[in-house]
Amino acid sequence: MAAPDTLEPASIRHRFRRLTTARHPPLAAMSRDHMYDHGRMMAPGGMLLARMMAQHLSPCPGARILDIGCGRGQTSVMLASELDAHVVSVDLWTSAQERQLLARQAGVADRVFALQGDMTRGLAAGIAAFDAIFVMQAFHSFGARRGMLDYLARLLKPGGRIVIGQTCFRDDPEAIPEALRDDDGWNTEYARYHSPGWWRALFQRGGRFLVDHCAEIPDGDIFWEDHALYCGDRAGWSADFMAQHGWILRHIDRSRKNKPHLTHFMLLAVKQGL
Numbered sequence: 001m002a003a004p005d006t007l008e009p010a011s012i013r014h015r016f017r018r019l020t021t022a023r024h025p026p027l028a029a030m031s032r033d034h035m036y037d038h039g040r041m042m043a044p045g046g047m048l049l050a051r052m053m054a055q056h057l058s059p060c061p062g063a064r065i066l067d068i069g070c071g072r073g074q075t076s077v078m079l080a081s082e083l084d085a086h087v088v089s090v091d092l093w094t095s096a097q098e099r100q101l102l103a104r105q106a107g108v109a110d111r112v113f114a115l116q117g118d119m120t121r122g123l124a125a126g127i128a129a130f131d132a133i134f135v136m137q138a139f140h141s142f143g144a145r146r147g148m149l150d151y152l153a154r155l156l157k158p159g160g161r162i163v164i165g166q167t168c169f170r171d172d173p174e175a176i177p178e179a180l181r182d183d184d185g186w187n188t189e190y191a192r193y194h195s196p197g198w199w200r201a202l203f204q205r206g207g208r209f210l211v212d213h214c215a216e217i218p219d220g221d222i223f224w225e226d227h228a229l230y231c232g233d234r235a236g237w238s239a240d241f242m243a244q245h246g247w248i249l250r251h252i253d254r255s256r257k258n259k260p261h262l263t264h265f266m267l268l269a270v271k272q273g274l
């Protein structure tokens with residue numbers, strides 16, 4: 001019989017917590033398949049996180065929003081259909097065609113302009129003057145690079161906003177512990193994870209942005225656990241699933257009791273000056 005601490009499907013299902021409607025009312029209007037787009041969302045939080053972020057952007061028909069690191073494009077469709085915005089959707093890994101097709105199927109092809117590219121190389125000249133920049137589960141990959149905040153500020157209109165929602169550590173570790181280095185060859189990018197306080201300080205330097213909000217998301221740690229439970233349930237907790245995802249399940253489980261704690265944060269900042 002497995003020891004109580006062994007990481008078996010049964011113990012994960014027993015230990016990991018699910019997000020609740022009581023704490024997150026938007027879940028009442030969202031099935032789990034909708035929240036995670038049948039497993040096509042690439043990270044925890046899914047459409048719940050997207051909705052929490054979008055609440056910081058008031059509907060403004062015709063507003064221009066840049067959706068960076070949009071993955072398969074679900075957030076771009078949501079911003080176009082629910083905020084009536086014109087969205088430029090940029091992603092490194094997924095093709096523009098795939099995202100344009102999604103926008104067409106959702107009836108918002110006229111309001112989503114999909115591009116494939118690397119934000120560290122910049123957008124084509126002339127793609128600018130945004131009312132808002134939206135970055136979900138991608139900012140750590142490029143946001144702390146030298147000059148990036150200056151560049152993003154230049155892409156915004158005066159008074160434009162940036163909203164970021166994503167994974168982070170609750171506190172900055174001195175070093176990534178050995179247990180989090182066992183990643184089965186995946187690029188976890190933990191070296192680019194920081195605490196909400198670290199990200200706030202980055203945005204406060206230089207005077208380009210006024211930080212309106214930057215804090216851990218309530219239940220940000222449970223976002224990880226809920227996503228793991230969804231993926232496991234979908235896969236029937238098969239041996240293949242456990243073999244492929246065992247490393248991240250171990251990280252999440254470890255993080256429940258040990259630092260650095262895996263969680264999520266949200267940042268909202270407003271561009272200062274012209």
Ligand SMILES: C[S@@+](CC[C@H](N)C(=O)[O-])C[C@H]1O[C@@H](n2cnc3c(N)ncnc32)[C@H](O)[C@@H]1O
Nearest residue numbers: 041042069070071092093118119136137138141
């Ligand atoms: C973890 S996925 C999140 C995708 C999506 N936001 C979601 O939650 O499903 C991170 C995404 O960021 C994109 N990305 C990473 N670095 C990027 C860069 N330098 N420029 C543009 N996109 C980038 C990747 O292509 C990937 O789709």
